[in-house]
Amino acid sequence: MDREAQEVVERGMDMLEAVANKLNVTIEYLWPYLVRQQIVEPIVDLILLAMAICGVVVFFKWVPNSGDGFEANPKYSTIGIIMVTIFGIIGFFAMGEFVCDLSGLLNPQYGALKDLMEMVR
Secondary structure (H helix, E strand, O other): OOOHHHHHHHHHHHHHHHHHHHHOOOOOHHHHHHHHHHHHHHHHHHHHHHHHHHHHHHHHHHHHHHHHHHHHHHHHHHHHHHHHHHHHHHHHHHHHHHHHHHHHHOOOHHHHHHHHHHOOO
């Protein structure tokens, strides 16, 4: 192992040890929680994404199906623009976070190590 990699590993272990000491536990006790968090994050992102999609679908089911559409109901048009914008932004960020956190769902140990290395750098 080269010198730089060794330093990163040592800083990571020091960081884990400092957190474990503050919590009065061992590193072996702390590690499963870091791994479990890698599984929780993408699931929360999927829930947010599903809520955003449901919000848009519910809105379009809620709007009356008249031949004139939004033009006949300006109230629905304003509410629709606001709702679709909010749910679209939430869905966009949830999808981006889910894609970034997908490695933690598929291989939680790798995700925990990756997050730890990002904290160290």
